[in-house]
Amino acid sequence: MTAVEIDILLLSLKVAFWAMLGVLPVALALAYLLARGGFPGKALLDAVVNLPLVLPPVVMGYLLLAAFGRNGAIGTFLDQHFGVTFAFRWTGAALAAGIMGLPLAVRAMRQAIEAVDQRLEAAAATLGASPAWIFATVTLPLAVPGILNGLLLAFGRSLGEFGATITFVSNIPGETQTLPLAIYGLTQVPGGDAQAWRLCLLSIALSLAALLASEWLSGALKRRAQT
Amino acid sequence: MTLDVRIGMRLGDFALDVAFAAGNGVTALFGPSGSGKTSVLNAIAGLLKPASGRIALDDRVFFDGRTWLAPRERRIGYVFQEARLLPHLNVRQNLLYGRFFSPEREHPVELDRVLELLDLARLLSRRPQNLSGGEKQRVAIGRALLASPRLMLMDEPLASLDASRKAEILYYIERLRDELGLPMVFVSHSVEEVVRLADTVVVLAEGKVADRGSVVGHLQGGAVIESTVAEQDLRWGLARLQFAGGSLYAADVNALVGERVRVRVRAQDVALATVRPASLSMLNVLPATVKSIADAAASSVDVQLDLGGAELVARITRKSLAELGLAPGKPVFALIKSVAIDRVSVGYA
Numbered sequence: 020m021t022a023v024e025i026d027i028l029l030l031s032l033k034v035a036f037w038a039m040l041g042v043l044p045v046a047l048a049l050a051y052l053l054a055r056g057g058f059p060g061k062a063l064l065d066a067v068v069n070l071p072l073v074l075p076p077v078v079m080g081y082l083l084l085a086a087f088g089r090n091g092a093i094g095t096f097l098d099q100h101f102g103v104t105f106a107f108r109w110t111g112a113a114l115a116a117g118i119m120g121l122p123l124a125v126r127a128m129r130q131a132i133e134a135v136d137q138r139l140e141a142a143a144a145t146l147g148a149s150p151a152w153i154f155a156t157v158t159l160p161l162a163v164p165g166i167l168n169g170l171l172l173a174f175g176r177s178l179g180e181f182g183a184t185i186t187f188v189s190n191i192p193g194e195t196q197t198l199p200l201a202i203y204g205l206t207q208v209p210g211g212d213a214q215a216w217r218l219c220l221l222s223i224a225l226s227l228a229a230l231l232a233s234e235w236l237s238g239a240l241k242r243r244a245q246t
Numbered sequence: 247m248t249l250d251v252r253i254g255m256r257l258g259d260f261a262l263d264v265a266f267a268a269g270n271g272v273t274a275l276f277g278p279s280g281s282g283k284t285s286v287l288n289a290i291a292g293l294l295k296p297a298s299g300r301i302a303l304d305d306r307v308f309f310d311g312r313t314w315l316a317p318r319e320r321r322i323g324y325v326f327q328e329a330r331l332l333p334h335l336n337v338r339q340n341l342l343y344g345r346f347f348s349p350e351r352e353h354p355v356e357l358d359r360v361l362e363l364l365d366l367a368r369l370l371s372r373r374p375q376n377l378s379g380g381e382k383q384r385v386a387i388g389r390a391l392l393a394s395p396r397l398m399l400m401d402e403p404l405a406s407l408d409a410s411r412k413a414e415i416l417y418y419i420e421r422l423r424d425e426l427g428l429p430m431v432f433v434s435h436s437v438e439e440v441v442r443l444a445d446t447v448v449v450l451a452e453g454k455v456a457d458r459g460s461v462v463g464h465l466q467g468g469a470v471i472e473s474t475v476a477e478q479d480l481r482w483g484l485a486r487l488q489f490a491g492g493s494l495y496a497a498d499v500n501a502l503v504g505e506r507v508r509v510r511v512r513a514q515d516v517a518l519a520t521v522r523p524a525s526l527s528m529l530n531v532l533p534a535t536v537k538s539i540a541d542a543a544a545s546s547v548d549v550q551l552d553l554g555g556a557e558l559v560a561r562i563t564r565k566s567l568a569e570l571g572l573a574p575g576k577p578v579f580a581l582i583k584s585v586a587i588d589r590v591s592v593g594y595a
Contacts, residue, residue: 148347
């Protein structure tokens with residue numbers, strides 16, 4: 020691999036990693052709310068969470084640009100008060116990737132939480148555990164396989180994110196140019212085919228590795244549950 | 247200790263309207279499936295919120311019009327029908343789960359004591375999925391105990407077990423009752439369990455209290471007699487049980503001479519005669535007086551008998567009632583087969 024290719028790979032992994040990390044608390048909270056909460060507007064929240072799944076990614080990217088861009092309300096606020104900028108930065112790529120991966124993570128985590136026997140939680144309550152403690156010591160550990168699965172899905176989705184990213188943070192080499200964006204860029208210039216192919220193979224290898232890791236992980240969790 | 251329970255609520259089509267008080271010792275909530283027993287336990291534990299009423303343990307109000315204490319604030323040990331052990335923790339971690347939440351100085355029972363009481367020491371490192379049904383239930387009891395409860399609730403802890411496991415767990419629950427003196431409310435639809443364990447019984451039917459009082463004399467379809475083992479006849483495998491007003495022979499009773507036992511005699515196992523019969527296989531021929539006669543079914547009646555201290559019920563046909571000319575005050579002989587009083591109908595008082 021060339022130095023440029025390694026940079027692209029590392030940037031892609033960095034973006035996907037931070038997207039996954041950002042998704043974790045948000046998806047977990049949403050999954051818990053949707054699995055266990057009974058509140059008005061639950062159906063609406065469910066729909067909003069799933070929106071990125073059905074919305075054209077370019078729409079999502081454009082919305083992000085409007086909200087988090089240099090002139091966007093949230094973007095300006097974060098920039099002035101916290102010094103955090105998303106527009107045309109790798110952080111913006113991570114934000115876009117995270118939002119696109121969120122519905123997949125919420126879905127997997129919600130199913131995992133719904134599968135936890137609430138009678139066990141009731142038993143923990145009679146033993147003196149507070150709701151937060153029950154979540155941490157009963158619900159969470161029993162839902163761990165589903166939560167990890169959700170994270171892997173979000174990670175995979177982030178590696179492949181294209182439309183929202185390119186609309187929101189553009190295609191800037193070394194800053195926002197992840198694997199899919201680099202491949203797209205190469206296909207747009209004459210003579211870029213060979214390099215595009217190399218990156219495509221890299222992409223395939225990466226995805227395969229992620230899938231194998233996920234298989235291994237679920238196998239390991241099953242074995243752990245049986246001992 | 248006094249547990250005061252008044253609950254009014256609807257669960258779908260089912261209306262629960264129950265009021266009773268439970269003191270020290272073991273109180274049995276007795277009744278058929280669907281009579282609301284488990285809902286009452288859930289309301290006491292705080293897993294179910296009644297629409298109206300009041301639940302209080304001594305001066306601590308769990309629930310009334312204004313107050314609602316969460317389950318964790320009630321300090322009530324709850325042993326569920328299905329054990330509900332946490333599958334991702336081993337036995338030791340399950341046992342100590344509630345320990346963490348109760349203040350150190352309020353630990354009346356130590357782990358070692360619970361391990362000894364329930365025979366759990368060799369199971370400590372096992373996972374719940376590798377335990378038998380009886381072992382799971384023992385761990386569940388230990389776990390509830392170690393959370394230092396003021397009151398134990400048990401929801402048919404024996405229901406999912408086979409006969410020999412049942413006997414095993416009954417033995418452990420008896421030890422709990424006798425050695426720790428922890429007040430218990432015990433749900434059951436088995437008369438045998440109630441007789442063996444409970445001091446008082448609250449009979450539920452269709453969401454209402456149908457009857458309540460001391461176990462002795464308050465179980466339909468039979469009577470319970472408090473007695474002492476006077477003699478163990480090893481040659482014939484018979485025990486002579488002495489009670490106020492006489493003694494009777496029972497088969498295969500696992501108790502030492504001098505021990506106090508409680509015997510349940512089913513009404514259908516008692517026959518009546520107006521003269522003392524001779525050449526009879528039945529070993530127990532007890533002189534008695536008819537106290538009252540109550541309807542049992544279209545063809546039968548329950549005859550309440552006074553044995554001179556203890557009480558007995560005989561279920562006989564209306565035909566026999568007419569032919570023997572039985573009426574209150576009349577002297578009779580109660581006949582009971584010894585084999586009808588066996589291990590399951592005898593409990594340690």
